[in-house]
Amino acid sequence: MADSEMDIAQQQETWRDFCRLTLWSCIGITVLLIVLAATLVW
Incomplete structure (x- = not known):
């Protein structure tokens, strides 16, 4: 019982x-995007 x-x-x-x-992966990908x-726009 304890094992389960x-x-x-x-x-x-x-x-x-x-x-x-x-x-964190989602946040990182969002930040990268x-x-x-921003780089493309600027």
């Missing part, structure tokens, strides 16, 4: 890291 609970906690932690990574667009 540990697995669930581990999965939640991994999921949280994955979400954070995805979020904005910089690129």
Whole structure:
């Protein structure tokens, strides 16, 4: 029983890291696109 609970906690932690990574990737790509667009406009 404890093992399965540990697995669930581990999965939640991994999921949280994955979400954070995805979020930062999206932010980074958005910033890059904005910089690129600004460079092209200027």
